[in-house]
Amino acid sequence: MPPSTSDFLEAGRFVASMRRPLLLSHTKPDGDAFGSLVALRELLRSAGSRPLAVAFDPLPHTYDVFRRFEPVSVWRRDLDEKSLTDADGVVILDTCAYSQLLPLESWLKATTVPIMAVDHHITRDVAAARLVLDETAAATCLILYQWARCCGWQISRDAAAAMLIGLATDTGWFTHSNTDPTALRVAAELVELGVSANELYQQLYQCDSTGRVRLRGAMLSGMKLLGDGRLAVMRVDRETLHRTGATLAETENLINDPLTIRTVVVSLVLSEQKEGPVRVSFRSKAPIAGFCELDVDVAAVARSFGGGGHRRAAGARIDGTLDSVEQRLVEHILPLLG
Ligand SMILES: [Mn+2]
Structure with a gap:
């Protein structure tokens, strides 16, 4: 209100x-x-x-x-x-x-x-x-x-x-x-x-660095599509940042790119930090009448991993390696996607 x-x-x-x-x-x-x-x-x-x-x-x-x-x-x-x-x-x-x-x-x-x-x-x-x-x-x-x-x-x-x-x-x-x-x-x-x-x-x-655009390319070519294409997972590790010349802050908003794919309902980005837990961002697409009725509350997903946010945009910091965090998230989210 x-x-x-x-x-x-x-x-x-x-x-x-x-x-x-x-x-x-x-x-x-x-x-x-x-x-x-x-x-x-x-x-x-x-x-x-x-x-x-x-x-x-x-x-x-x-x-x-x-x-x-x-x-x-x-x-x-x-x-x-x-x-x-x-x-x-x-x-x-x-x-x-x-x-x-x-x-x-x-x-x-x-x-x-x-x-x-x-x-x-x-x-x-x-x-x-x-x-x-x-x-x-x-x-x-x-x-x-x-x-x-x-x-x-x-x-x-x-x-x-x-x-x-x-x-x-x-x-x-x-x-x-x-x-x-x-x-x-x-x-x-x-x-x-x-x-x-x-x-x-x-x-x-229209003021992106070259590194950010190259990072976008690297993240998209490494993107995994799971659950009949409904879940997109992208990862950012230190090596990719180094290779593309981008900074961790420049990953912002790249999570929205997979949502442009017709089938994708939930998009995840897992970022390896210099130290400490893996940072995870979550986005979900609003239902599209007559096409996809799925409505995933990513704030609820983030909360079950100690994070929070909005229904369609949330985040969490999760302990573990990129592989183990990804596996836990995928196991949690796939059942929500029907
Ligand atoms: Mn705000």
């Missing part, structure tokens, strides 16, 4: 009581995470506070589009716990799960400053005094826009651009199943605020 006007106004008063709010988002930040950090920083600045926006990872090249804005500070690279002493509040954006806030999990659990969260995910375990949640919202940036409108905050062109990037990337440039009338209406209003959609599109989708 979308927040009501009074929810938004109360949340507005809550955040207005913070002079130095710390803005955080999830690890491995995506367009909606960076977009939310930049947009809320701009919005709160025009409202008179001094927000500190912090990302847990540096900006990957796939998001060079964000270089048009003042940089977001990177945890450990630009600041540490000492830099947080004057924070008098926290706003967590685009996640509500401690597992996605690990670098500051213990700090967040120990701090006495008020915490609020703005999010559109289903998975949540963060203890926050105030929540602005809308699981039906296509992006956290969309919630921020509605919040700003409701509170009458000034929306600068930078704030609008950052919100359009978040909304456009979380909807796969308005093609995913979360693209609803509200998403399209808000996008139109953001363009009316002076943002060029075409310019953002070019910076987002």
Whole structure:
């Protein structure tokens, strides 16, 4: 359910009581995470506070589009716990799960400053005094826009651009199943605020590195199709990254390629990390009337492996080798595919 006007106004008063709010988002930040950090920083600045926006990872090249804005500070690279002493509040954006806030999990659990969260995910375990949640919202940036409108905050062109990037990337440039009338209406209003959609599109989708395009080729040629072509599995190992010259961050969105195949309902990407568990991303296709009625909730699949996310886009970190993780996932998912 979308927040009501009074929810938004109360949340507005809550955040207005913070002079130095710390803005955080999830690890491995995506367009909606960076977009939310930049947009809320701009919005709160025009409202008179001094927000500190912090990302847990540096900006990957796939998001060079964000270089048009003042940089977001990177945890450990630009600041540490000492830099947080004057924070008098926290706003967590685009996640509500401690597992996605690990670098500051213990700090967040120990701090006495008020915490609020703005999010559109289903998975949540963060203890926050105030929540602005809308699981039906296509992006956290969309919630921020509605919040700003409701509170009458000034929306600068930078704030609008950052919100359009978040909304456009979380909807796969308005093609995913979360693209609803509200998403399209808000996008139109953001363009009316002076943002060029075409310019953002070019910076987002026509600025790939050669390595990323070669990695796409390698992943697709190694793709396995299982369960009568309903399940696509792709893997990224260190050797492939080295050979193609791509970075791990550049695997983002390549998971959507197999979904362009008529038969594929679920797409998986297993990525070998430098150390620690295998990172797994899950996507599923919405049922297509008269063609494929299968409706797989990949958030539920991810949850049974300790992860979480949305019905059609989820993730998990799973201990084991690429082979063993793949085998366990395939055994779990194939029965769901009829
Ligand atoms: Mn999001």
